[in-house]
Amino acid sequence: GNSVTQMEGPVTLSEEAFLTINCTYTATGYPSLFWYVQYPGEGLQLLLKATKADDKGSNKGFEATYRKETTSFHLEKGSVQVSDSAVYFCAAHLDSNYQLIWGAGTKLIIKP
Amino acid sequence: DTAVSQTPKYLVTQMGNDKSIKCEQNLGHDTMYWYKQDSKKFLKIMFSYNNKELIINETVPNRFSPKSPDKAHLNLHINSLELGDSAVYFCASSQSSGAGETQYFGPGTRLLVL
Numbered sequence: 445g446n447s448v449t450q451m452e453g454p455v456t457l458s459e460e461a462f463l464t465i466n467c468t469y470t471a472t473g474y475p476s477l478f479w480y481v482q483y484p485g486e487g488l489q490l491l492l493k494a495t496k497a498d499d500k501g502s503n504k505g506f507e508a509t510y511r512k513e514t515t516s517f518h519l520e521k522g523s524v525q526v527s528d529s530a531v532y533f534c535a536a537h538l539d540s541n542y543q544l545i546w547g548a549g550t551k552l553i554i555k556p
Numbered sequence: 557d558t559a560v561s562q563t564p565k566y567l568v569t570q571m572g573n574d575k576s577i578k579c580e581q582n583l584g585h586d587t588m589y590w591y592k593q594d595s596k597k598f599l600k601i602m603f604s605y606n607n608k609e610l611i612i613n614e615t616v617p618n619r620f621s622p623k624s625p626d627k628a629h630l631n632l633h634i635n636s637l638e639l640g641d642s643a644v645y646f647c648a649s650s651q652s653s654g655a656g657e658t659q660y661f662g663p664g665t666r667l668l669v670l
Contacts, residue, residue, distance in 0.1 A: 486664075488661045549598065
C-alpha cells in the first residue's frame with residue numbers, strides 16, 4: 445500500500461547547524477509531496493511542496509527536491525535557528541486518492 | 557481574519573458525555589477535513605467532505621459523526637465519549653480534493669476525557 449516514512453525523532457541540533465530530515469514514500473504513481481510544520485500549540489501549516497519529479501520546493505531557508513528515482517523528498521536547511529524547533533511532517537498525495545498519506549512526524553529541537 | 561477556525565479550543569468532559577466541535581473556513585474552499593492527533597503527534601484522517609458530500613470516511617467508531625451544513629462549515633459530534641478519545645482534533649480545508657492542493661489547518665481542539 446501507499447506509505448510515507450520519515451526519520452524518527454527527536455532530532456537535536458545546535459543553532460546554525462545543517463539540517464536534514466529524511467522522507468521516502470511508497471506509492472503507485474507519482475504523488476505530490478509536501479512538508480508541513482507544526483509549531484508548539486499550533487495547527488499544521490504548509491512549509492513547502494513539489495508536484496512533479498525534480499521539482500524543488502523552498503521556503504524560509506528550507507528546501508526539498510522531489511527525487512523520483514529514490515522516491516525521496518528530504519528536507520534540508522543550511523543553518524537552523526532556535527525558532528525552527530517544531531514537528532515536521534512529510535506527506536504524499538496521489539491523484540487517485542482523496543487523502544494525504546502522512547509520515548509520523550519528526551520533532552526537531554534546536555539548542556542555542 | 558482567521559482562515560480556519562475551530563471552537564472550542566479546549567474541551568474537558570466526563571466519560572459518557574456527548575460533545576460537538578465546530579469548524580468554519582472563510583477561504584471559499586470546497587473540501588474540509590477532520591484529523592485526530594494523538595499524544596505522539598501521529599496524524600490520522602477521520603473524515604472529509606467535498607462540496608458537502610462525504611468523500612473520506614475512515615475507520616472510526618460510529619460514535620463520531622460529521623455534519624457539513626454548508627461548504628464553509630464542518631462539525632464533529634462525538635457520542636458517549638471514552639478515555640481513548642482524548643486527543644487534539646484538527647479541522648482543515650483545501651481548494652479542492654485534488655493532489656497538489658495545500659491543506660489549511662485550524663488551531664486544534666484539545667479534548668480531554670476524564
